[in-house]
Amino acid sequence: MIDFTFEKKDSLQDALMQLHTIVALLRSKDGCPWDREQTSKSVAENLLDETYEYIDEVIKHDLPGQKEELGDVLLNAMMLLEIQEEQDDFSVVQALNDVCEKLIRRHPHVFSTAEVSSSGEVIDLWNSIKTNVEGKQSKDDDFFSRVPSSLPPLEMANEIQKKIRKVGFDWPHVDGVIEKVEEELSEVLQAKDHQVNSDEDLEMELGDLLFATVNLTRFLGYNPSVALHRSNQKMRDRFNALYQLAKKKDVPLDQDHLDEMDQLWQEVKSEETR
Structure with missing residues (x-):
């Protein structure tokens, strides 16, 4: 047992x-066996999961949920930093110093004399620094x-x-x-x-x-992964609602009851628009 008392902090x-x-x-050796077994890869995968859970809460406009999931994102990021420090790769402080230094270096229009007039020029400046500096x-x-x-x-x-x-x-x-997109769909049908x-x-x-569909999503300013x-x-929410209705109305979910399932599907969709 580790003697530790949680305290709410003000800073x-x-x-x-x-x-x-x-x-x-x-x-630590006296800590949790599961936490000790985690690796950079497993924690990085957890970080991705938590990020998507945060996105879910953003979509739902759930502030308490966003607060909780952001905490989980920070937890996994801190766990990754701790693992790297344990392996003597680098320290938490070094990683934080590096990212702060990078932010200053890549924002000369904020912290130095460079001038930009649009977000597009910011991106051009950012990419120029990454390449030339x-x-x-x-x-x-x-x-x-450089694409992972x-x-x-x-x-x-x-x-x-x-x-x-x-x-x-x-x-x-x-x-x-x-x-x-239309051209590629036509070629699919032809093939x-x-x-x-x-x-x-x-x-x-x-x-x-x-x-091509990813390209359209990107061009319109959306992230295809988030959109999907x-x-x-x-689809999960709608079909779960259909599933509940089917149980309530004793409609089997199988090929022999497609008409009834389609009626339930339309009922679910109509409920969403009310």
Whole structure:
């Protein structure tokens, strides 16, 4: 047993220090076996989960939920810092100093004499500093070498398109992006109806359609992962409502009752608009 008493703190410094202390205690030899077993990879995955849970609360405009999930995000970030410090990779203080120094360096329009007139010029200045001052350049043989290879495919598509946009290679107007989505859908339908020896062409065309849809989402200013996350949640909520109605009305969920299920589905949707 570790002798520790929680106290509500009044300052940011004291609150962060208490979180750091608790995380260190949990990771100590007298702490929690589960916390000691966690690795950078497992905690990073938890961080992603908690970030999406925070997004859920933002979408629902739930302030208590946002507060709780942001706390969980900070917990996992602090756990990652603690693991790196335990491994003598770097300290928490070094990581915080580095990010503060980077923020000052990349905002000369705030902390020095550089001038910008728009957020677009801010991005151009930011990218120029990353390339010319920090030396963060793509490899000679791979323009996308700075796009993390561990990204899931949806996020990877978005990051590839964003990087291409940075050098000006982008659609001039949204109409062109919409036409590209329609073109890719047409090619999917053509591949579906004229398959010869394998499904490879159809699979590639489906991938092109997904890529074009990600492009449209990005062009309109939305994150495709968040957009799909919201649609997933909407489908879960609607089908769970259908599931409850089906149980209430003794409607089996199977192929023989598709008409009844469709009626329940329309009922659920109509309830959402009231």
